[in-house]
Amino acid sequence: MPEFQRFSYDVLVIGAGGAGLRAAIEASAHGARVGVVCKSVLGKAHTVMAEGGIAAALSNVDDRDSWRVHFSDTMRGGQYLNNWRMAELHAKEAPECVRELEAWGALFDRTPDGRILQRNFGGHRYPRLAHVGDRTGLEMIRTLQDHGIHTGMEVHMECTVLRLLLDEGRIAGACGFDRAKGRFYLWEAKAVVLATGGTGRVYKVTSNSGENTGDGLALAYSAGAELLDMEFVQFHPTGMVWPISVRGILVTEGVRGEGGVLRNSEGRRFMFDDIPDLYKEQTADNEEEGWRYTQGDKSARRPPELLTRDHVARCIRREVKAGRGSPHGGVYLDIAWIKKRLPKAEEHIKRKLPSMYHQFKQLADLDITKEPMEVGPTTHYMMGGVRVDGDSQMSTVPGLFAAGEAAAGLHGANRLGGNSLSDLLVFGRRAGRYAADFASSHAAAKIDEGELQAAAAASLAVFDRGPAGENPYQVQYDLQEAMQDLVGIVRMENEMQHALDELGKLRQRAERAGVAGNREYNNGWQTAIDAGNLLLVAEAITRAALLRQESRGAQFREDFPAKDAEWGKYNIIISRGADGGMRVEKRAITPLPSELKAVIEEMK
Amino acid sequence: MGTEATFRIWRGDPAGGVLQDYTTQVEEGMVVLDAVHHIQAQQAPDLAVRWNCKAGKCGSCSAEINGVPRLMCMTRLSNLNLNAPVIIEPMHTFPSIRDLVTDVSWNFRAKKTIKPFKPRPADAPDGTWRIQQADVERVQEFRKCIECFLCQDVCHVLREHRKHDEFIGPRLLVYTAALEMHPLDTEDRISDLRHVHNAGYCNITTCCRQVCPESITITENAIIPLKERVVDRYFDPMKRLFHIL
Ligand SMILES: Cc1cc2nc3c(=O)[nH]c(=O)nc-3n(C[C@H](O)[C@H](O)[C@H](O)COP(=O)(O)OP(=O)(O)OC[C@H]3O[C@@H](n4cnc5c(N)ncnc54)[C@H](O)[C@@H]3O)c2cc1C
Ligand code: SF4
Ligand code: SF4
Ligand code: FES
Secondary structure: OOOEEEEEEEEEEEOOOHHHHHHHHHHHHOOOOEEEEEOOOOOOOHHHHOOOOEEOOOOOOOOOOOHHHHHHHHHHHOOOOOOHHHHHHHHHHHHHHHHHHHHOOOOOOEOOOOOEOEEOOOOOOOOOEEOOOOOHHHHHHHHHHHHHOOOOOEEEEOEEEEEEEEEOOEEEEEEEEEOOOOOEEEEEEEEEEEOOOOOHHHOOOEOOOOOOOOHHHHHHHHOOOOEEOOOOEEEEEEEEOOOHHHOOOEOOOHHHHOOOEEEOOOOOOHHHHOOOHHHHOOEOOOHHHHHHHHOOOOOOOEOHHHOOHHHHHHHHHHHHHOOOOOOOOOEEEEOHHHHHOOOOHHHHHHHHOHHHHHHHHHHHOOOOOOOOEEEEEEEEEEOOEEEOOOOOOEOOOOOEEEOHHHEEOOOOOOOOOOHHHHHHHHHHHHHHHHHHHHHHOOOOOOOOHHHHHHHHHHHHHHHHHHHHOEOHHHHHHHHHHHHHHHOOOOEOHHHHHHHHHHHHHHHHHHHOEOOOOOOOOOHHHHHHHHHHHHHHHHHHHHHHHHHOOOOEOOEOEOOEOOOOOOHHHEEEEEEEOOOOOEEEEEEEOOOOOHHHHHHHHHHO | OOEEEEEEEEEEEOOEEEEEEEEEEEOOOOEHHHHHHHHHHHOOOOOOOOOOOOOOOOOOOEEEEOOEEEEHHHOEHHHOOOOOOEEEEOOOOOOEEEOOEEOOHHHHHHHHOOOOOOEOOOOOOOOOOOOOHHHHHHHHHHHOOOOOOHHHHHOHHHHOOOOOOOOOHHHHHHHHHHHHOOOOEOOOOHHHHHHOOOHHHOOOOOHHHHHOOOOOOHHHHHHHHHHHHHHHHHOOHHHHHHHHO
């Protein structure tokens, strides 16, 4: 029987991205003893990759902005499936959270009068994103990390959580192992915050880090929590497409915010050809006006390149399918053209988009100040996740909280760029506070030793099968390939049925997976564990996408291409059924209270 | 393209190890980390490698490639000579965990010994601060650091002289510089720099600056100004007089 190293906390935070660190800081501030567990090294979580900025209605650049506008923008982007309470709290609390970061040392770009500068982003009516060049995520994670290490939290880095432990339905802690040595750990806790991030690795072409395998969703589901909005996967319109080995790496929306334009192989700005009615009022109908908008002209409307991500991604796909794509299956994104408008455009581009300049130079031998980039859609963000209470972030399992990309609700059917980093801060903070409260009002739970041993044994079975078993890396590739082909940007009933069959076969293969070597830093072992989580998430995405017979936000059904007002009244909930199978159900959305309805009307 | 190349990868653990050859298919545009992943998936499933973003942003995949400290995910095969085996080794300055993975936890412990950010009270009417872009930019260079620890790996004070207990190394000097030059910071780290973190051990060889994947001018912009502050405080006779008074 494997030995367990034992630790005991009031609050255990799983994940050290923006959401996890913010939750840990807050829980500590409320007097809780806090442990943090993360799969990667501290400061290397996926949050580090965020580029464009943090959305918050600070109104530094345009004083017409306010929480009411931000709230309405978020609801419109989410096609009104959002948890409106979360959208309200998010819009109200984001500015304070950004200022808090500044007080902890973050250094944002400035306005001429020395305040935090804000930039334009798709779906946001006014310039709203506080940013640091195009490395805002790094600034956020480093600020939280450097502040957090002095607040008393204990960090267990490079540890993988395998299972959440329950005591009569209430959370009791978690168990897992450290990747370096493969030793098993038990973290007892009165409350647990899941901040495990997204699920981008379910797909082959993705902008997400290797660790984004949806663990938190699988952990919560297995513990009996409900998942919400799993059909809504955001495909970002602009990822790199060439060279093949870097396919998927993100090209920030900031490029379009700074005046970059999309063209097809015929040189046409195709985004002008298809502007959805919902956005006609706010979108420029000529190139001149679009350009003025990107240069800060408040009377101009935004160019169609800055429409919501789902729409831009589908337009790009359409151009490529129609044979008007670039040589490697994308379209052109051109920022170099601005030299016709701006003196010293080259320096301007390098200063505003340093990481992009660097990325293309180094990985594709391309100078973006001189040539257009080739871009195409890439899997980017999971709107779905653990269903939580809007105020406290507690899931349907008592004592189990979730925040950040692992939680669902704020973004509805589609997330606006910049609304994730603010989500991490606002709801990381709330989850930390409510988890600390929960811990202080509950006694320690009991650990089921049998459960603990079962979790360890299950994870070790791959070693018994050894190298003769299925290759876990291959299982993962095949899963990503299947999801990319069958449950991607454009979805069809028959393809998704086929995907379910494939997932069934893949599950059998995953159950036969074998791993060579020992437990010390064994990537094969980790991959086998990830595969189980990915399979669960993939199934949830597919089942939810099948049930929603309409197109809305990030979900586009070729067999149901229209939006259906009836479906606008429901979310889809996934949970584990009594028979152990996956349960999928429609659940009616609580209607908006009249004050919030009035805010939306006013902003229309 | 579709040719083959050989990678000579260090396999081992704290007890020791050997360089082992793996031959795999390579294609246009591939980076070293792609090749390592191919080898892992097809030939050596338990090959230990640390990575996360695969985009040069997280600083996880540091290694020594043909003897040069670099990020595996940002080193293109087209910039290496593939007619000879490409040698991939873990960083030498840190203890081995397994294969290409090293124990970098010392950096985190050392960072904790540096006094944290301490802002002056907010002084703008809205309860925040006004900061000019020019003042922000000077420090933003240091804040680009992705904590890949490649500079720590190459610094002879750590690598050869093993002064981990006395010297915080270039990464953490950059961190200290970011704090010291932060427009809002009021903390004083000069005494620690001289007595605890021993900035004086650095003899400006610039090796660290040359390997930094973020092109941070570590020596000229961070270390030398810090050294000057130490000198001003402790060795300038006039200032010393004032300090004692
Ligand atoms: C390239 C890119 C650019 C982006 N740019 C922006 C932007 O400009 N603005 C914006 O708002 N959003 C942006 N996003 C989205 C945003 O970055 C993410 O949604 C956000 O960072 C997620 O943060 P998180 O704290 O929820 O999780 P993450 O940062 O993903 O952290 C997850 C943590 O959980 C840990 N973990 C996971 N599983 C386990 C397990 N089993 N055991 C232990 N630990 C575990 C991980 O190790 C990690 O520490 C971008 C995303 C990408 C891909
Ligand atoms: S310049 Fe100083 S810190 Fe940098 S490598 Fe040389 S001795 Fe080390
Ligand atoms: S200063 Fe440069 S080399 Fe050193 S850790 Fe930071 S990014 Fe890496
Ligand atoms: S994997 Fe993140 S820097 Fe290489």
